[in-house]
Amino acid sequence: MTADDPRGEEPFETLRRRPFALDLTRPLGTAHGEIRRREGFLIAVERGSDTDGAVGLGEATPLPGWTESREECAAALDGLDERAGAGAAPESLDTGATPAARHGVSLALVDVAARDAGASLAEHLSDEAGVTATPADAVPVNATIGDGEPNETAAEARGAVEAGFDCLKLKVGARDVDADVERVRAVRDAVGDGVALRADANGAWDRQVARRALDALAAFDLAYVEQPLPADDLNGLAALREGDRSGQPDDGVPIAADESVAARGIDAVLEADAADAVVLKPMALGGPDRALAAALRARSAGIDPVVTTTVDAVVARTAAVHVAAAIPDAAPCGLATGEMLDEDLAPDPCPIDDGRIEVPSGPGLAGGAFDDLRRE
Ligand SMILES: O=C(O)CCC(=O)c1ccccc1C(=O)O
Numbered sequence: 020m021t022a023d024d025p026r027g028e029e030p031f032e033t034l035r036r037r038p039f040a041l042d043l044t045r046p047l048g049t050a051h052g053e054i055r056r057r058e059g060f061l062i063a064v065e066r067g068s069d070t071d072g073a074v075g076l077g078e079a080t081p082l083p084g085w086t087e088s089r090e091e092c093a094a095a096l097d098g099l100d101e102r103a104g105a106g107a108a109p110e111s112l113d114t115g116a117t118p119a120a121r122h123g124v125s126l127a128l129v130d131v132a133a134r135d136a137g138a139s140l141a142e143h144l145s146d147e148a149g150v151t152a153t154p155a156d157a158v159p160v161n162a163t164i165g166d167g168e169p170n171e172t173a174a175e176a177r178g179a180v181e182a183g184f185d186c187l188k189l190k191v192g193a194r195d196v197d198a199d200v201e202r203v204r205a206v207r208d209a210v211g212d213g214v215a216l217r218a219d220a221n222g223a224w225d226r227q228v229a230r231r232a233l234d235a236l237a238a239f240d241l242a243y244v245e246q247p248l249p250a251d252d253l254n255g256l257a258a259l260r261e262g263d264r265s266g267q268p269d270d271g272v273p274i275a276a277d278e279s280v281a282a283r284g285i286d287a288v289l290e291a292d293a294a295d296a297v298v299l300k301p302m303a304l305g306g307p308d309r310a311l312a313a314a315l316r317a318r319s320a321g322i323d324p325v326v327t328t329t330v331d332a333v334v335a336r337t338a339a340v341h342v343a344a345a346i347p348d349a350a351p352c353g354l355a356t357g358e359m360l361d362e363d364l365a366p367d368p369c370p371i372d373d374g375r376i377e378v379p380s381g382p383g384l385a386g387g388a389f390d391d392l393r394r395e
């Protein structure tokens with residue numbers, strides 16, 4: 020949108036929201052219990068006197084543990100109806116307290132702004148963030164494998180590699196360390212050395228157990244262990260990175276922070292030297308703009324950003340693909356979560372092929388792909 024475009028001055032007067040609930044095909048087993056169902060709100064913003072029907076689309080799909088509850092999200096969105104103009108909404112929503120609500124509204128606004136500019140969301144977000152590199156046409160993704168028995172876990176891993184994934188993320192921490200070590204061993208044996216393996220403990224361990232787990236898992240050449248300690252234990256994460264078995268820096272299993280970033284913020288995680296990689300969930304960080312800003316801060320600190328979802332519906336998943344595309348040379352991202360859902364809000368404009376997702380060229384989220392949702 021250009022400065023002399025009068026539409027740019029016009030507030031978004033209508034903000035609509037529609038609740039949805041989507042079941043997972045089968046529960047995703049994590050150390051925090053099973054994720055079975057995702058409930059959220061589809062958001063649409065529309066200019067008051069628009070004649071061209073420009074509608075921006077967003078999604079707020081809260082997941083307690085990473086974001087506010089559904090009730091808190093609904094209350095935050097309800098509060099907006101009383102304010103003048105949805106355009107000011109992201110600023111009036113508290114990123115820390117209600118990140119999913121802010122995600123929903125800010126995504127809808129950046130979607131319509133990108134559409135006005137004839138740009139893809141990735142192009143628009145990278146322009147706004149001052150990224151000079153052209154967004155990627157495709158992003159590499161990891162397969163996500165939940166908790167299960169060793170043979171089940173290995174079979175899923177083999178299936179993912181056959182489908183073209185060369186990076187797998189396994190949930191750990193739901194059973195004792197020895198059992199998880201057997202699961203990781205079974206997967207490594209099944210897929211061989213050419214596949215990158217990540218493990219996600221979702222904060223299940225204390226410092227002593229985490230040390231033991233990392234020492235035992237060192238044999239399997241893991242790309243990283245995600246959130247081995249509770250979210251708030253930044254000093255514990257830093258200590259795990261320091262005190263590996265060999266005592267040699269850079270010789271231990273790398274550590275990724277996920278819940279810590281949502282709970283404490285990217286700056287605190289970077290300042291504490293708590294991680295080698297950071298897992299960024301736009302839904303938990305208050306929106307695609309905030310997630311990209313966090314990714315760029317991590318990058319400039321020499322820490323790898325990895326964009327993932329909270330098992331969101333298709334609108335938020337597509338937005339997360341654009342965030343990943345805007346990060347120069349992003350590592351494999353946790354964006355292959357659409358297939359976990361039994362049904363979705365619309366057909367997926369981002370199919371996964373050979374471990375990669377092609378980024379929709381736009382405008383906005385995905386050109387006309389969500390036109391039915393915009394009209395509802
Ligand atoms: O990162 C991935 O591969 C998929 C996303 C994922 O694992 C996840 C999904 C929902 C809630 C939490 C998490 C997590 O990363 O801990």
Ligand SMILES: [Mg+2]
Pocket residue numbers: 219221245246277278298
């Ligand atoms: Mg995680």
